Amino acid sequence: MGVRSWFEGWPVYRQLTGTDPLGRGAAAKSDGSRALTARTDTADSMARSVCPYCAVGCGQRVFVKDGQVSQIEGDPDSPISRGRLCPKGAASKSLVTSPLRQTTVRYRRPYGTEWEDLDLDTALNMIADRVLAARDETWEDVDAEGRPLNRTLGISSLGGATLDNEENYLIKKLFTAMGALQIENQARI
Amino acid sequence: MAEAHPVGFQWVMEAKRRGAKVFHVDPRFTRTSALADSYLAIRAGTDIALLGGVVRYILDNELDFREYVVAYTNAATIVTEEYADTEDMHGLFSGFNDDNATYDQASWRYEGHSQNQTTRDSETQRETAAGLENESHGAPVGGETERDETLQHPRCVYQILKRHFARYTPEMVERVCGIPQEKFLELAQAWTENSGRDRTGMLVYSVGWTQHSVGVQYIRTGAIIQLLLGNVGRPGGGVMALRGHASIQGSTDIPTLFNLLPGYLPMPHHANHPTLDAWVDSIAHPGQKGFWGNARTYGVNLLKAYWGDAATADNDYCYGYMPRMTGDHGTYQQVLDMIDGKIKGYFLLGQNPAVGSAHGRAQRLGMANLDWLVVRDLFMIESATFWQNAPEIETGEIAPERCRTEVFFLPAASHVEKEGTFTQTQRLLQWREKAVEPPGDARSELWFFYHLGRIIRERLAASTKPRDRALLDLAWDYPTHGPNVEPSAEAVLREINGYDVATGRPLASFTEMKDDGSTVGGCWIYTGVYADGVNQAARRKPGSEQSLVAPEWGWAWPANRRILYNRASADPDGNPWSERKRYVWWDADKSEWTGYDVPDFEKTKPPSYRPERDASGVAGIAGDDPFILQGDGKGWLYAPTGVLDGPMPTHYEPVESPVRNPLYRQQANPTRKVYTHPINTLNPSPPQEHSQVFPYVFTVSRLTEHHTAGGMSRTVSPLAELQPEMFVEVSPELAALRGLSHLGWAHLVTSRAAVEAKVLVTDRVTPLRVDGRIIHQVWLPYHFGYEGLVTGDSANDLFGITLDPNVLIQESKVGTCDVRPGRRPRGQDLVDLVVDYRRRSGNLVHRYPPMVTTDVADTSSDQEA
Ligand code: SF4
Numbered sequence A: 001m002g003v004r005s006w007f008e009g010w011p012v013y014r015q016l017t018g019t020d021p022l023g024r025g026a027a028a029k030s031d032g033s034r035a036l037t038a039r040t041d042t043a044d045s046m047a048r049s050v051c052p053y054c055a056v057g058c059g060q061r062v063f064v065k066d067g068q069v070s071q072i073e074g075d076p077d078s079p080i081s082r083g084r085l086c087p088k089g090a091a092s093k094s095l096v097t098s099p100l101r102q103t104t105v106r107y108r109r110p111y112g113t114e115w116e117d118l119d120l121d122t123a124l125n126m127i128a129d130r131v132l133a134a135r136d137e138t139w140e141d142v143d144a145e146g147r148p149l150n151r152t153l154g155i156s157s158l159g160g161a162t163l164d165n166e167e168n169y170l171i172k173k174l175f176t177a178m179g180a181l182q183i184e185n186q187a188r189i
Numbered sequence B: 001m002a003e004a005h006p007v008g009f010q011w012v013m014e015a016k017r018r019g020a021k022v023f024h025v026d027p028r029f030t031r032t033s034a035l036a037d038s039y040l041a042i043r044a045g046t047d048i049a050l051l052g053g054v055v056r057y058i059l060d061n062e063l064d065f066r067e068y069v070v071a072y073t074n075a076a077t078i079v080t081e082e083y084a085d086t087e088d089m090h091g092l093f094s095g096f097n098d099d100n101a102t103y104d105q106a107s108w109r110y111e112g113h114s115q116n117q118t119t120r121d122s123e124t125q126r127e128t129a130a131g132l133e134n135e136s137h138g139a140p141v142g143g144e145t146e147r148d149e150t151l152q153h154p155r156c157v158y159q160i161l162k163r164h165f166a167r168y169t170p171e172m173v174e175r176v177c178g179i180p181q182e183k184f185l186e187l188a189q190a191w192t193e194n195s196g197r198d199r200t201g202m203l204v205y206s207v208g209w210t211q212h213s214v215g216v217q218y219i220r221t222g223a224i225i226q227l228l229l230g231n232v233g234r235p236g237g238g239v240m241a242l243r244g245h246a247s248i249q250g251s252t253d254i255p256t257l258f259n260l261l262p263g264y265l266p267m268p269h270h271a272n273h274p275t276l277d278a279w280v281d282s283i284a285h286p287g288q289k290g291f292w293g294n295a296r297t298y299g300v301n302l303l304k305a306y307w308g309d310a311a312t313a314d315n316d317y318c319y320g321y322m323p324r325m326t327g328d329h330g331t332y333q334q335v336l337d338m339i340d341g342k343i344k345g346y347f348l349l350g351q352n353p354a355v356g357s358a359h360g361r362a363q364r365l366g367m368a369n370l371d372w373l374v375v376r377d378l379f380m381i382e383s384a385t386f387w388q389n390a391p392e393i394e395t396g397e398i399a400p401e402r403c404r405t406e407v408f409f410l411p412a413a414s415h416v417e418k419e420g421t422f423t424q425t426q427r428l429l430q431w432r433e434k435a436v437e438p439p440g441d442a443r444s445e446l447w448f449f450y451h452l453g454r455i456i457r458e459r460l461a462a463s464t465k466p467r468d469r470a471l472l473d474l475a476w477d478y479p480t481h482g483p484n485v486e487p488s489a490e491a492v493l494r495e496i497n498g499y500d501v502a503t504g505r506p507l508a509s510f511t512e513m514k515d516d517g518s519t520v521g522g523c524w525i526y527t528g529v530y531a532d533g534v535n536q537a538a539r540r541k542p543g544s545e546q547s548l549v550a551p552e553w554g555w556a557w558p559a560n561r562r563i564l565y566n567r568a569s570a571d572p573d574g575n576p577w578s579e580r581k582r583y584v585w586w587d588a589d590k591s592e593w594t595g596y597d598v599p600d601f602e603k604t605k606p607p608s609y610r611p612e613r614d615a616s617g618v619a620g621i622a623g624d625d626p627f628i629l630q631g632d633g634k635g636w637l638y639a640p641t642g643v644l645d646g647p648m649p650t651h652y653e654p655v656e657s658p659v660r661n662p663l664y665r666q667q668a669n670p671t672r673k674v675y676t677h678p679i680n681t682l683n684p685s686p687p688q689e690h691s692q693v694f695p696y697v698f699t700v701s702r703l704t705e706h707h708t709a710g711g712m713s714r715t716v717s718p719l720a721e722l723q724p725e726m727f728v729e730v731s732p733e734l735a736a737l738r739g740l741s742h743l744g745w746a747h748l749v750t751s752r753a754a755v756e757a758k759v760l761v762t763d764r765v766t767p768l769r770v771d772g773r774i775i776h777q778v779w780l781p782y783h784f785g786y787e788g789l790v791t792g793d794s795a796n797d798l799f800g801i802t803l804d805p806n807v808l809i810q811e812s813k814v815g816t817c818d819v820r821p822g823r824r825p826r827g828q829d830l831v832d833l834v835v836d837y838r839r840r841s842g843n844l845v846h847r848y849p850p851m852v853t854t855d856v857a858d859t860s861s862d863q864e865a
Helices: A001-009 A011-017 A091-095 A120-137 A164-177 B009-017 B031-035 B047-060 B066-072 B123-127 B131-135 B157-164 B170-177 B181-195 B213-226 B250-253 B276-283 B291-310 B312-322 B331-339 B360-367 B382-389 B389-393 B445-459 B468-473 B490-495 B717-722 B732-738 B827-840
Strands: A043-051 A057-064 A068-074 A104-106 A139-142 A148-159 A181-185 B023-026 B040-043 B202-205 B239-241 B343-350 B372-377 B405-413 B420-423 B427-432 B584-587 B592-595 B696-701 B727-730 B745-749 B754-761 B768-770 B773-775 B777-781 B815-821
Touching: A001 A011, A001 B468, A011 B360, A068 A091, A068 B009, A091 B250, A091 B717, A120 A139, A120 A148, A120 B343, A120 B372, A120 B382, A120 B405, A120 B445, A148 A164, A148 B312, A148 B360, A164 A181, A164 B250, A164 B420, A164 B427, A164 B445, A164 B468, A164 B490, A181 B331, B009 B031, B023 B031, B040 B181, B047 B170, B047 B213, B066 B213, B066 B250, B170 B181, B170 B768, B202 B213, B250 B420, B276 B312, B291 B312, B312 B468, B331 B360, B360 B382, B360 B389, B360 B696, B372 B382, B382 B389, B382 B405, B389 B754, B420 B490, B445 B468, B717 B727, B727 B732, B727 B745, B732 B815, B745 B827, B754 B827
Parallel strands: A148 A181, A148 B343, B023 B040, B202 B239, B343 B372, B372 B405, B696 B777, B727 B754
Antiparallel strands: A043 A057, A057 A068, A104 B405, A139 A148, B420 B427, B584 B592, B696 B815, B727 B777, B745 B754, B745 B815, B768 B773
16 A cells, blocks of 8 residues: 555545535545445335324335345425434334244233233134124123114224224124124224 | 324414424323423323313403303303202212213203203213214204393303302312422413414324323313414314314214214114104204204205115105114224123224223124124234134133134235225315225225125015115115226215216215205215316316415315304404404405315305394305304303203312312212223222222323224334334332333233333323322323234233213223232232232222212312311
8 A cells, every 4th residue: 555545545635535524424434335235225125104203204115135024214205294203213124124023922821810812813713712702691682671782792802003004994794784882992092 | 292293283383483382281291391481390180170270360460361162151140040050069060860970951052042952861972972973063052042242240151160160279189189389370371372363372182181081171172272362263272182083074974873874963863863853853943043053954965875766755764774883882882782682793994993992801802702703904903813812812711722703814905906085184085096906815995895795685585574764775886996896985075075966976065965855965065076077186286376265175074164264254244353363254345255275154244244033054154153053153251051960071080099179068960971891990080998909090192103903004114113012101210119120021910901011201201290299190001912024012001991071082091000010920819919909999890870089078188068
């Protein structure tokens, strides 16, 4: 390495002579950092999404590499958020990739003291059995005056407000057809 | 707002840079206060007194935007002679019925109306949270009214309002809220000076206003101010609800609520809605004006969407399949019913009531007394592990080997692992693309409910029972795709939008809906989101390439309108009120409404249009009536019907308060919804004895770094690290009084629970002088629980259950407590401590009907005593 290139490699020199007087960009780069590329550049795909926390509805860009979420960033195109995310929105990647996430069905039998494993299909069928049984046992056809009730008060539901509209639509549709009236949501709270 | 909606707050800062003055009113100094021009520390639960003071200031000084008020509000409308005000009745309105604590609203009606048109009595309206139906339209009234546009008639709304708020003086604001008069006047002056032709002022609120026993009236007071100042339907104006969850607006529009169907149609009631005709006529009274006159169309389209080909004119579109309400079936009633063993199964779908709902102990004991519980979540939340780790394990109230509840935990897909729409706080639908497949057994709710429905229908396929017809006839054939057999969210969105049955063409607008079964539409207010077969919610034209209104980003209901009632941004003749505030106006050359937004008015109805005397529906709305979903086309300063606790807001003390109401003898909202269950114990408030046992006011709210019950933040390491511990903010004065030390421990006690927290001694909370004495307030975050990376006691355990009568939201923003140094006791000692507090405070539970205190004089406070 010649003296000149050694000298030009000195960040302060670059900061004073280059286009980065504050030393926050090019001037501060080392050979190591110069060789890095952003995860967003090397992603296989990007999905346009929306932050799942509050109702400001900030735009997110979800970058995917090898089938895994590699980065979530604010969407600069969004007229709502202009690329910004708050601490929660910025933690979305940690949310979806958290090692604490449960990815298998867990089952606790009545009076049980431990969780057990259960196959998803079995769980779904067991739940269907219980829904139908609870509905049968608590069904009300008519009121005291013979007016229709068509319902069960033996089943309850409480949903969060991070459910999609399409999901809420199917939930309400199915429960209504089942006669299950006691369907509530965070929106009450 | 800077704390809980940080990225939204950038627009407040942008406005501030352009000269807007920002006022922040909060019991505690927050990041928002730090950036505001002025901060007003308020006693929790007294906002109506503050806002009422502003109403009085406007009216006394005649600072209202008179042209707007006369033309667009009901200020000029005359009210019947039978009406009597809180001024004359110690804080009650006329029509109060002691037996069931409800108002007969007949005496509130407009002059000349024989009766209000609602078919349901007030008690049924309270039980079924009927106020929620008004989210998309006003309560029914007839269109013809008697008016005095000079506003001088003693019974015109303007004069009634003036009299009603006469006692909300600056002195009274100071006495009730603890806000110094100069501070109050600074706010009132700035608000009025920045409203009018050239300027608009905006009001922003969140659950600090809604979670009260008189919460709907908080917002009504804000709306009255904004109408008086001409700040509704205009750019930079409005009453902005900042909602706290990604799609909480969507969860009311397409509700999973017991009392509503999509598009704010009421769930049928057994006595009031026996037939399709009775149901639709109760929504749109024959002869009523406005868009809501088409209720039959919206109802029939929903029934067609539910029951498809089986729904025909001959069988009233399967209306008979609908389950019927008989009363209150809300979440708090359900929990008490669980404790009483009446409920067998419970689904929790991304919701954590063990931490997030009021009276956590009642929530957990309820869950421990079920046959089965299904929890669908990303993480192992408190509501799934109550049988193992609840605080009641330590006290012996729950023991795994005695707890019969069978628990299924099913992992859920995250927001990047499924596609669909969220509706954010401005009614804007935004479609999310799917980035990756969900891991392992994780699935979307769409998957879970589609397949649950499929299996149930298969099981019942051979059934001949009438009750199963509704399931078997259900239109449930959604296309599926991918390795998990995921139903198509886009197909569901198309059904929500609606389409023509014969051709399958998606509807462009709800005005294309027919009431003869030839169209289908699952949620009429969302019609247009799939117009032209294009997913309009997926539009992503960059904001930088659009106007400020950005109409091509996502899609807002109704009809992609970004500001509701925007006809009011033009004067009665259709011209902008000013160049500066130009938004939507009448283009006389083209004979149509035009502007920066989609006009919220019939496009070609001229400002000069006047309806025939008995015109109904949309034809009944005049060309200068901007409030097209109101029966009289006007913005309501006074609600002649539909608001169960009064036609105008009145300050009542919170149900648990250390203070006797300084404004009226009536202490608390007389019509509040109460539950008399023994678990629902009550802290006494004046004029009851022993209120000094719980001398301090506590309030709760969010931290920037956490999300509600913590299920999506205490489980995420960067967020957990930023806010790792439960804490309580106390003033230096209270710390000295109660012997608390900074970073030491304290515990708070109510008649429900004791919770402990680390002490943060800070000037952010300050003692207030209220009605001649010092009131100490403390503040806590409500995010903590016993699972996740960071844990702590739950603030919501401190609250009892009392609800607003209009919408059945709980009072969980204010309560009374005692504050003690050190950690709370454990096990039986903890139970004993709470029992002792109950004993010393008189062992109270809620009673029905709630206490009326108008005959208990308080010499220091009642001006007429
Ligand atoms: S990034 Fe923050 S402000 Fe934006 S939607 Fe998410 S939680 Fe709300």
